Structure formats: structure tokens, C-alpha cells
Amino acid sequence: MEKVSSTLEEINQNAAGIDLGSGEHWVCVPTDRADKNVRRFGCFTPDLIAMADWLIEYRINTVAMEATGVYWIPVFQILEAKGFEVKLVNAHHVKTVPGRKTDVLDCQWLQKLHTYGLLSGSFRPEDQVCVLRSYIRQRDTLIKSASAHIQRMQKALIQMNLHLHKVISDVTGLTGMKIIKAIVAGEQDPQVLASLKDPHIKSSTADIAASLTGDYRREHLFVLQQELTLYEVYQQQITAVDAEIEKCLASFEPQTLDEPPTTPRKRRKKPTANHPNFDLHKYLYRMAGVDFTLIDGLDALTVQTILSEVGLDPKRFPTVKHFTSWLGLCPGQKVTGGKLKSSQTRNVVNRAANAFRMAAFSLTHSRSALGAFYRRLRSRLGAPKAITATAHKLARLFYHIWITAGQYSDPGMDYYEQKYQELMLKNLKQKAQALGLQLIPISHPTECVS
Template sequence: MPKKTTGGRPELKAVNVGAAAIDIGSKMHMAAVNSACADVPVRSFGTFTQDLHELADWFKACGVTSIAMESTGVYWVPVYEILEQRGFDVILVNARYAKNVPGRKTDVSDAAWLRELHSYGLLRGSFRPNAEIATLRAYLRQRERLVEYAAAHIQHMQKALMEMNLQLHHVVSDIAGATGMRIIRAIVAGERNPDVLATYRDVRCHSSIETIRAALVGNDRHEHVFALTQSLELYDIYQAKMLDCDRKLEVLLAGLNDRGAKPVGRLAKPRIKTKQVNAPTFDVRTALYGVLGVDLTEIHGLGPSLALKLVGECGTDLRAWPSATHFTSWLCLAPGNKISGGKVLSSRTRRSSSRAAALLRLAATTVGRSDTALGAFYRRLASRAGKSKAVTATARKIAVLFYNTLRHGMSYKDPGADHYEQQYRSRVLANLQRRAKTLGFMLQSIPENANPAVS
């Protein structure tokens, strides 16, 4: 039997017979199924939990097996979790890849169009880790928000001190450090004598007791002390909540360690022993090594906290990406390939709000100041193409190392900045020799003891 054609072209064949789609909203979800399965193929449902279970029941009655939905805000989360618990295959779709025909923008048409695309297999689901990694990611993101809230109250404390003309931030590097917090807590407790306050100086503080004493002669007013007291109390509350998150993370990583494969060999000594500010209170590096079996901190730029956040965003096995090229493309760190007529129109990287990409860019900025091969690469590219492109290119290199280490168990050893510079010099010299040969010339090195004439 010949295939039906439309305008001289073969009709698309449905590959997802049991496909359905949901247009997510804050107060109403619009669901669409195959018109052959229901008299009313598009129905609206509320957002209450009972409504979501009714939606799942309707999908079961219509023989739905796979569901596509746009990842709108956080409204999709309860829908996704309930439908997944009921046994459906649910995929999240980026709205940019499911745009409707211009001029037909309604909730009903959006749901029907999404279902039609899904039935033809034209939609690609976004990455979502398994349940345990999703839980880890939720704890890490909550902790990150708590760090931001605590940082805001540090600024509030500094403002209150400034209004009292206590120039503490000029004599200590961080008012939330050992010296700063001792002095602030003493002020809140009622101490006003600058001689006594200066004695709370930590031995590691660079400023002398006399300098600190001079900075702590201020103008005491009750309203400013009251503001300082409240900011300190709120700061302590968020610090306590961060400790609660650390306990949850430690227990979760211990559970993943028990179920995972045991690492081979002992963990090497850390390169840097200095504890990072706002880092979790437990030994993250050892906990990650027990879960992954590899040491991600061997990659320069990836500290224990940043490595943990990357694992929370990307998972532990990275099998969702067949190669490092796919992984860097998902992160929007790979060059674009906008080509028409065989001509490259643009190779700019796509804009992305990926948290994993932001973490890798942060690692690239950090490693750019180090005496490593990655640092030498960053500095060479920054001098030629600018810091923005250097950050992106270095972040891509770190992403490839992260992928190969986690997926294939690669052990990274940094060759050093000198080795990279020598390789770069050899590569440039080989290119110059090849170009000179094509033009009929031959390069010749200048002897070390020769003094070339200055023209």
C-alpha cells in the first residue's frame, strides 16, 4: 500500500504511538493525547495533588506510555515526580526546541503541537539525574542559597559598623574571619572599650593591636548596635542551617559509598591543605573518592567543594553523553557550528544558564593564575583573544578532563607550564617551517653567540 503524501512529500510516520504532552502552567495544566484514544483529546487539569493523580489516571485510560512537557520554572517538578512514580516515561523539553507555528499561540494548541512533535520522535529530553543524585543536587543548591543569605548579612554587619564609624573592615581582611567575629560578638555583648576589643586580635592577623585599637574608636548609638545584633543573629542562624545541610550531604554520600564499587588504592595527599571559605564541614574529598573511585581534585582548578557541586549537577557516571564532545556541547562550552552553503557563519558558543558550566568557568578563572599547563594555555589565549574566550576555552578543557576522569577512570597528571610552552613553541616552529617550504624558503636558527646586525 503506497504511503500517503502531502505536497509531494511522504507523510511523517508516528514512532511514539502512546505519546502525550502537557503544557505546564501555574494554576492549570493542559494535557493532550492521541485523538484516536479519547473523544476530547485535550483536557485541562488543576495543579492540586489530587488533580495530578486524576491526570495520571486519564493517561492510563488512554494508553499513554510516554509524556513530554516543557520545563517551565519549577511548576513541572511535582507533575514530573508524580507521573514518574506512576510508571510513565516522562521527558523534559527545552521550550526553544518546541516552538509552535507563529500566530497560533494558545494553551490548547501548544499542548497538541507538543504531543504531535513527541509522537514523531522529534523532541529530545533534557538531562535529569537519577533520584539519589537529584537529592544530592537539591541539598547542594539549598546550601548555596544559605551561603548567599549569610553573605548578605555580613554586608549588613559591615554597614552597621560603618554607621558606628568602626573601621574594622580596613584592618582585617574579612570581618567574618576569626578576628572580626570575635570583635563583633564582643561589641554585641556590650563591650565598648577599644583597648579590650583590640585584644581579640588573632595571632595570624597582619594588623597590629595598636592599629586595630585606633580603628575601633567609634560613635556608639543604640540603633546601630541593634542593627548589628540582628544581623549577627541572622548570620548565625544561616550558619546553623548550613551545618544541617552538611549533615544531610555527609549521610547521603556515605549511603552512595556503601552501594558503590570500592576504590582501588589509597587517596593521595591533597595538593592544597588550606580550607576553602564556606566549604562543608566534613571531608568532602575522601567522601567523593569513596563514591567515585577517582580523585577529581587531581585536575587543577577543581577543589573538593567544586567537584562535589559538579557531581551533583552532572551525576556520577556521565553515560548520558557518549563522548566528551557531547558533554561539552551540552554545557555550551564547545564552538558553534552554524554553517550554510559550506561556509561557517558563526562559531560562537551558545548562551547557557547551566550551573555546571558556570562552575567550570569559575575553575578556569582560578587555574588561570596557576603555574600549570592549563594556566599557561589560559594566559596565552587571553593575551591573543581576550579573557572571555580564554575562560570558555579553558573551561572546555577542564570539562573534558572531568569527563574522562569520571567516565573512563583517567588519572590526570599536570605536565607543568614549561612543558606546555615548549610544546607550543615546537608547534609554532613546525608551522613556520611548513609555510616557508611552500614558498621556497628554508628556516635557519640563529647561533646563540651570534649578534645579528641592527638595520
């Protein structure tokens, strides 16, 4: 019988650990490299460069650090540029041993765990994708900030008893903005305001005029004017970010120069809300070489968010199980005593996973196989679990066409329902056979014709 070693093998002998902070960083190298193997560095850029030089002096080639707020970003970028292998680890996974907690002990604990190969680094896409991700996250932040001013404009309108939101679907659309700008400019005649409506608005001019008959108080008009100004400022900044995003997308090496394939599926004639002014779909197709929008529920904005978070290299995720596990969409497996205690998904903060969930929710009224799948699960499990399960299915489809550079073809809602009925019938036959029974289909009686 082979004897098992009782000691751990040192996997990374040239490893260092860094405990990050807002004002100082503590670095630990192996004890055989220096008399004082722990050293403190400041947070300024010259201090970080000195830290990198000190690590090079002691022949360090791999570094582990905890993900602490945003303080890790400059350290990570400088060390990576110097040629170090940097592992960014989840602080929850490297809790120190019980006892006294200090920065010195933390960096020593990280160095020890990393030496024995007990740390796994967090996923981080290639640097060019990180640049795109920064722009897209800033765009999302601006959109959320702009939405707060939309709510305040609606509040000011309601305080004047102007129920514009009840007669048009979007107060920030063409008609809504024309009316709000006219009100801010001093127009208070309901008939004049109602005449600004677009011909495609379903509400009648009389209904819109009735909704705009209210109490135009000075203080509420002042608030409306300020919120409108702030909303327009954010729209200008979003336009500026879109220009940077377009430049960044154009800088990627194209995987194909072909146009995106046309599909028989009906495309939206009107762009979705917050859609950029350039052809985002074409940029994404050429950048990835795959048209992910063929999957029902995934539009160009959703695909842009997902790709900016997962990168362009599917080989970073060895299998589809690794991909869905990283997203936190696959069922959990908590087994103790041979019994499954919980299969609840892990609580993961992931923008790509949220994008898949939003795509799943958009399938509520979709007449597709995925839409039928979501509605069946929702009727049986409820909306939250159905959204997660459908997002998991979308993620698997996404990975499949990503890794194979293939296409997705929707089999249709009728095909899905037929396959589901065949599966139910097969299960019923198996149950009946186990009970010694036999299923006999009901024959429809023929009608007697006199």
C-alpha cells in the same frame, strides 16, 4: 532512484502532550483513543493521580511536557513513578505555529511533535542524585543569603568609620567574628578589641586598633547586632544542610572502599570558605570511584556541584562533545551560505558549567600546565574568552577521567611552555618554507678570555 516518502513516520504512537500551568494542566492523547482527546486536570495531588490513571486507561506510555517554572516537578515525579516515559522539553524549542495561542492548542502541538519523534527531553540525573542536588542547591541559596548579611555588617561598620575589612582579609573569620561579637556586646575600646586578633594575622595590633577607632552610634550598633544574629542563623541552617548532605552521600553505593590517592601536589592546609566540616573529598572519591580533585582548579566543593548536576553515569553523554555541548562550553557553529557567521558559545544556564568557569578563573596564579594555558589565552583573547576556553578544557579532562576511571597528572608549567614554544617554532618553519626561506638559529658568540 529510491522514492522519498512525503509523510512523517509516527515514532511514538502512544504519546501524550501536557501543557502545564500553575492552576490547571491540559492533556492531549491521540485522536483515535477518545471522543474528547483533550482534558483539563487540576493541580492538586489527587488530580495528578487521576491524570495518570486517565493516561493509563488510554494506553499511553510516553508523555511530553514543557519545563514551566517548578510546576513540572510534581507532575514529572508522579508520572515517572507510574511507569511513564516522561520527556521534559525546553519551551523555547517547541514554540507553537503562528496564530492563536491557547492551552488546548499547546498540548495538542506537544502531542503531535512527540508522536513524530521531534522532541528531545532535557537531561535529568537519576533520582538519588536529584535528592543530593536539591540539598546542594539549598546550601548554595543559604550561602548567598548569608553573604548579603555579611555585606550589611560591613556597611554598618563603615558607617561607624570602623575599617576592619582593611586590616584583616575576612571579617567572618575567627578574628573578625570575635571583634564583631565584642562590639555588639558593648566593647568599644580599640586596644581591647585589637587584642582579640589571632597570632597569624599579619596586621599589627596598632593598625587594627587604629581601624577600630570610630563613632559608635546606637542605631548602627543595633543594625550590626541584627545582621550578626541573622548571619549566625544562616550558618546554623548551613550546618543542618551539611548534615543531610553527609547522610545522602553515605547512602550512595561506593564504587571503591580505598582512600583517595595521595599526590605530590601541595594541598591547602586551611579549608576553603564555606567548606563542610566532614571529609567531603573522601565521600566523593568513594561515590564516583575517581579523584576529580587531581585536576588543577577542581576542589571538593566544585566536584560536588558538578556531580550533583551531571549524575554518576558518564554513559548518559555518548561522547565528550555531547558533554561539552550540554554544558554550553563548546564553540558554536552558525553557518550560512557556506560561511561561518559566529562561533560564540550558546547562552546556557547550567550550574555545572558555572562551576567549571569558576575553576578556570581560580587558575589565574596556578603554576600548572592549565594555569599557563589560561594565562596565555587571557593575554591574547581577554579574560572572558580565556575563562570559557579553559572551562572547556577542564570539562574535557573531567569527562576523560570520568569515562576511563583514570587519573590526571599535571605535566607542569615548564613542560607546557616548552611544548608551546616547539609548536610556535614548527609553525614558523612551515611559513618560512612556504616562502622559500629557511630559519637559522642565532648562535651565541663565544666570549674571549684574555
